[in-house]
Amino acid sequence: MRTLDYLEFEDRLRGGIVTATRQQRKALRRQGVDVAESPWRAGDPVRSLGTAFAGLGYFDDYDVAHCNTIGPGSLAVARHAKREDVPLVLHAHTTGEDFAGSFRYSERAVPALKAYLKRFYAQADVVLCPSDYTRSVLESYPVDAPIRTVSNGVDVESLEGYESFREETRERFDLEGMVVFSVGEVFERKGLSTFCRLAERTDYDFAWFGHYETGAAASAEVTKWTQNPPENVTFTGFVEDKRMAFGAGxxxxxxxxxxxxGIAVLEAMATGKPVVLRDIPVFEEFFEDGHDCLKCETEAEFRDALERLAAEPELRERLGANARETANEHSLARVGERLTDVYRALLNGEVPPESTEPMDG
Structure with missing residues (x-):
């Protein structure tokens, strides 16, 4: 079986969608699947015009088309797949709800984005999404296609050796004591204002490891906090190795x-870090308050959670140990098994069954 696992604009994107796609590819290859990363015969759409004119075709050959983004290249792949009767999988990493609060004026684009997503995802033979919460969001649009849930998983191997980065990273960013940290793109949607206000009300060092916009695309909140952060908050910007964050924090x-x-949550759990989360619906599926994390609703609850963790080393240890077990439930082996079974069902002319566990056979 040869599958296309396509991430449009891969060289320009950052964040969870890139991590998720690369984890898919790694998981699939471990299952013995031949994975193509580009749909184009000559590797890119411009050079492939030459192969098309030469009669060799514009698109490459693959048995299943799997797209992870929603741009014009993915739309072209989807239309080609439908013309050629190639099973089409569209992965819903993007919703209107998670786009809001990402960039300046992003909320204004949400109605139009939802209308587009409804049409775009409806082309699929199956839409995959990383949580039942996301599935419920798509069903509310509604998206007229079968929707199935497959965890993004966590690549534990990619985090090996994170401990060795601790001292160097803490020294580089002048971090001391119990460091409260976050990882990923700096967006207001990800709780930026809460993170900073929480820092203002505590004495711990806070660090956010990840890229942030500084130009016209930056939201007012991102500009406010990153340009004039509280004294105990460090915005590192892009770091060359994510293990720096998990080592230092x-x-x-x-x-x-x-x-x-929330791939970064799973990564933090895989490194045995105690995790403090906002109590939102998607986390109800995966994480249990008091077992593998602490969940909070208000800033006062977040502050109390940090104070408990600072005062109770045994709580940090217990939560971290349980968190590792939770992360192991999202192994790439499970991701690969689930994806290959979804592909096989489609190639057999079947709709993949309703299950988040690997299918028999």
């Missing part, structure tokens, strides 16, 4: 307002 704090799953 002690408590992963993620007051996000909306997520489709």
């Amino acid at each position: 002690d408590v992963y704090c993620f007051p996000t307002k909306n997520e489709n799953q």
Whole structure:
């Protein structure tokens, strides 16, 4: 079986969608699947015009088309797949709900984006999404296609050796004591204002490891907090190795307002870090308050959670140990098994069954 696993604009994108796609590819290859990363015969759409004129075709050959973004290249792949009767999988990493609060004026674009997503995802033979929460969002649009849930998973191997980055990273960014940290793109949707206001009300060092916009695309909140942060908050910008964050940080704090799953949460759990999360619906599926994380609704609850973790080393240890077990439930082996079974069902002319567990056979 040869499948296309396509991430349009891969060289320009950052964040969870890139991580999720690369984890898919790694998981699939471990299952023995031949994975093509580009749909174009000559590797890109411009050079492939030459192969098309030469009669060799514009698109490459693959048995299943799997697209992870929603841009014009993915739309072209979808239309080609429908013309050629190639099973089409569209992965819903993007919803209107998780786009809001990402960039300046992003909320204004949400109605138009939802209308587009409704049409775009409806082309699929199956839409995959990382959580039942995301599935419920798509069903509310509604999206007229079968929708199935597959965890994004976590690549534990990619985090190996994170401990060795601790001292160097803490020294580089002048971090001391119990460091409260977050990882990923700096967006207001991800709880930026809560993160910073929480820092103002505590004495811990806070660090957010990840790129942030500085130009016209930056929201007012991102500009406000990154240009004039509280004294105990460090915005590192892009770091060359994510293990720096998980090595330097002690408590992963993620007051996000909306997520489709949260790969960085799973990564923090895989490194045994105690995790403090906003109590939002998507996290109800995966994480249990008091077992593998602490969930909070108000800034006062977040502050109390941090104070408990600072005062109770045994709580940090217990939450971290349970978190590792939770992360193991999202292994790439499970992701690969689930994806290959979805592909096989489609190639057999079947709709993949309703299950988040690997299918028999």
